[in-house]
Amino acid sequence: MKNTTKFLLVISVITSVIANAQKISWVNGDKDVIAVHSILGYDDGGYYIYRYTNEREAREAYYDGDFIEKHSYDGKIIYTKSADYSEGKNTFLFRNIYMMKTGFILVNYDNKSENFCAVKINLDGTFSDKKDVLCHGKLMPGLGKILKYKFYGGVSNDKAYFLGYYHEDKNDITIKVLNDDLSEKWSKNVSFPVDGDFTITKALTDGNKAYFLVNVKDSKNRSRYSMITVDGGSNTVKSIRLNPEGDNSIYSVDFRIAKTGEILFTASYEKNMPSGFFSLDEGSTGYAVMRIDANSGKENISKSTDFDKDLILKFVTEKKWKRVKAYMS
């Protein structure tokens, strides 16, 4: 690094200006920080980032492993920890990192090996005990066999539970719910009660149950959504059709466990047209909100709202609005 750049870095360690009652400070550590993939989270002592190279001064960063790094709020690097884990001749590369209550669960689901493996790095940067390593499946040499479906994961709202699942056959789903310390809370292999081709859009857990948002394409290629609930304490698998939008097509969705404990489902939708007149994906004409009782599956709230004319006119012409109105009325 050039001396002039170092000088600028030093004088800019903490520089603040006042702008419209907001203050902005840029904080820099001892060295350049490059190849940052994401900010994982934070606590009182600083924030945690995920990087994919250990090089700091090369502008053209290259991948040489995965690293978790903790930074203090005044710009110091507290630790850099390689997230690679070796066991015997096998080295696991972890590309997906989840922040939990007491550390990070790292999962390899690169879709290139027939295994699922999770390890944990504690918040202080140390690897958790080896006994916490949980592996499933058989390791394959090289690229190995490519799974038909990827492995996915998710974290409960309280960051106490991790949900992992994969399916190798159409309806055959393996589900694992892990505690924060990587011990297994429950595991099940279930069949989803869904007719037709489906994809899992998102999966959630509250520790006791796993909830899956399943997208099913109908014969007209319209997206239909159902929620599949798997109870870890029983063999119960329930399916609920999510239909807040009536006969319209859903474009984009969000699915989460609300603070009330309800399942909160939101979507933007496109009002359907007479067959053959318009193609799909011409634009959202409204949005829907559903709140569902997580235990009974009862719809507590189900409401669809069309966007009003003034808003849509900002995106389309008056001429097109006449056609929009014809279908929204």
Added chain:
Amino acid sequence: MEKGKGIYELTIKEVIENPDNSILILAEQYDGGGYTNGTDYNYNDVLIIKVKPNGTQDWITRIHKKQNNQVPYFADMASSVGYDIVGNNMYLVYNDNEQNAKLSTDEIDAKGDDIKTIDLEASSSELILETLDLANGSIKRSIIPDQYGRKGDKTVVFCGFTKQMGDKFITYRTNFRHNMDQFGQIFIQ
């Protein structure tokens, strides 16, 4: 952006729950991917919708912007908006073309599709702060100045990367001219 009969490519980006069980839906027009002649990523208008606990709409607000880039990782990080809620306001930060920066919200709206697009590698950018009043959905637009104040510096803040941490944003920026990347903190006071 006039491609259909509704709001084109509107994607729900985040749903935020308020203490009173109302929710905020943050949606953005996103259109990106590989095409015959390369890749192209567009992050355009943002809609923020406040929904009451009973599911009915309280208000809806639009932030009009046009962001474009051809580099996948860079486009995802530097485009879009970062957001934070402090008190009764939601704060949103994003990069805008410097030719739009000094326009008011009404002037930006009036320009419609003619507002300047920011290509995050080619255009000079300004960091915009939108202050959204959660009581009624009104917005106020302002510029967060670069603290260096050097003319010609090419700095892009990675707004899509921004993380809310209480009363501040943690974000990341790259300065092409000085070959320097930094973490930054934006304090809301």
